[in-house]
Amino acid sequence: MKVxxxxxxxxxxTDTIRYYEKEGLIPIIDRNDSGNREIDERIIRRITFAKHMRSAGMSIKALKQYVDLVDDTEDNTAKQKAILREQVADMEERRDDIQFAINHLNYKLEHYDDHMKEAENELRELENK
Known part of the structure; x- marks a missing residue:
């Protein structure tokens, strides 16, 4: 199949598929006699895997490390799990940061009339002086 x-x-x-190939996130894609890439099921699975890992927030660098371990002939289970654990920790930290921001904004909304409005008026008065 074509790109x-x-x-x-x-x-x-298509640009991302070519980028994944260039960065080694997917294997080198075979080309036909005309020089066009011919993508098989193995490549489709790797593209899909890379897409899911990127959607999970994994960096290109971490994904490359992980893929290199997968492609290695040795059993790298412990190293692969370590990369995945690190990714989970990164995602949890981002989730916590986002949750803090959401909580802060909800607090501002809940107290808008008795706190925010007054604070905004004070700021306007200071700017007008």
């Missing part, structure tokens, strides 16, 4: 077909199938842009 454009793989793009439609996976929901990953």
């Amino acid at each position: 454009s077909e793989a793009s439609q199938l996976t929901g990953v842009s």
Whole structure:
């Protein structure tokens, strides 16, 4: 299948597929006699895997490390799990930061009339002086 077909199938842009190949996140894609990439099921699975890991917030660098471990002939289970644990910790930290911001904004909304409005008026008065 062509890159454009793989793009439609996976929901990953053609530019991103080429980038994944260049960065080694997916194996080198075989080319036909005309020089066009010929993508098979193995590549589709790797594109989909990379897409899911990127959606989970994994950096290109971490994903490359993980993929290199997968492609290695040795059993790298412990190292792969360590990368995944680190990713989970990063995502949990981001979630906590987002939850803090959400809580802060909800507090501001809940106390808008008795706190925010007054604070905004004070700021306006200071700016007008």
